[in-house]
Amino acid sequence: MERRFMDMTVPSLIPAVRRSDARGWFAETYSEAAFDRLGISCRFVQDNHSFSRAAYTLRGLHFQAPPHAQAKLVRCIRGRIFDVAVDIRTGSPSYGQWLGAELSARNGHQLFVPAGFAHGFLTLEEDCEITYKVSDIYAPDCEGGIGWDDPAIAIDWPMPAGIMPYLSPRDAFLPPLSEIATPFFFDGGAPLAQNGVVHGPRQGSGPCVSL
C-alpha cells in the first residue's frame, strides 16, 4: 500500500482488496499495521452497526466535539449508500466543503472520515446496513450536527427530484454550519482537494487514495 496517497487529515477512500477463490472472496477490512503504514494511526475503540429500512434514509450530518472527537472508518455491508464528509475545521481552506462517495456491499470501499469533519449518509436502496469503527467513545454530551440541506454547503445528494429523505426528528432540525460554533481548528494538514463526488479510486493510484 502506498502511503504517499494517504493523509489522515483528509477523508480517504479505501478500496477493498478481495482475495478470490472458488468459494468466493476474503478481505481484511481493518488491520492496525496496514492502516498505520497508510498514515491512519488513530486507535479505534468502538464498532457501530446501523440498519436503515427505507431507501433515501438520511443520517447526519453528525460529529462529536473534543474531548471525544471521532475519526470514523465507514463501510456498507448491505445495500448502497452515498457517504459524505464535510470539512468543519475553522481556518481550513476547504471549510464548509464536502466530499461524497458511494459505498456498497458490492464495491466494498471504505471511507475514512477524520475528526474535524461532519459525517452523514443517504441510503440509495432499501435495507442498508453500515458498520463503522470510531476512534472515541460515544459521548452524547459532545454530539453536534449540521443540517443535511444547508444551502451554504450544498451537498449534491443523489436523490430523485421531488423525494424528501427520511430523517430522524433530531436530524430534521439541525442548524446550518453558520449557526454553530465549530469546535475544530485547521492545524495545517491538507485541505480537501475539491468539493464533490468521488466515483472511485483514482486510476493508477494504488490501493489507497487521498481525496
Ligand SMILES: Cc1cn([C@H]2C[C@H](O)[C@@H](COP(=O)(O)OP(=O)(O)O[C@H]3O[C@@H](C)C(=O)[C@@H](O)[C@H]3O)O2)c(=O)[nH]c1=O
Ligand atoms: C452514535 C450512537 C448512538 N447510540 C444510541 C443513541 C440512540 O438511542 C440510538 C440512535 O442514535 P442516533 O440517532 O444518533 O443514530 P445515527 O443517526 O445513526 O447516528 C450516527 O449517524 C452517523 C451519520 C454518524 O456519523 C455516527 O457518528 C452517528 O452520529 O443509538 C449509542 O448507543 N451509541 C452510539 O455510538
